[in-house]
Amino acid sequence: MSETTQKICPRCKVELELCRKSYAMGSSMFEERIHADIYVCPQCGHVELFAARPEMEACPKCGTVHPVGQKCAICALGTVLDGKYGR
Numbered sequence: 001m002s003e004t005t006q007k008i009c010p011r012c013k014v015e016l017e018l019c020r021k022s023y024a025m026g027s028s029m030f031e032e033r034i035h036a037d038i039y040v041c042p043q044c045g046h047v048e049l050f051a052a053r054p055e056m057e058a059c060p061k062c063g064t065v066h067p068v069g070q071k072c073a074i075c076a077l078g079t080v081l082d083g084k085y086g087r
């Protein structure tokens with residue numbers, strides 16, 4: 001599988017340059033902000049946004065895959081449940 005990461009300006013047919021990677025869009029009031037890779041055409045300034053895929057990592061405890069930098073929801077839930085009900 002060879003996935004091309006080239007972004008081409010529809011007008012100039014030149015390669016867009018990555019300006020900001022995983023730029024957090026919107027207000028910091030939102031907990032879940034949209035992250036976008038911002039590409040700019042060096043010739044005409046045309047800007048294209050591409051939804052940034054969050055990098056994923058596997059939880060070392062339970063193996064659940066979750067976005068890097070976030071706590072594992074399964075383990076967080078398990079901690080709460082263990083405290084109340086045991087196992």
Ligand SMILES: [Zn+2]
Nearest residue numbers: 009012041044
């Ligand atoms: Zn262009």
Ligand SMILES: [Zn+2]
Nearest residue numbers: 059062072075
């Ligand atoms: Zn976990």
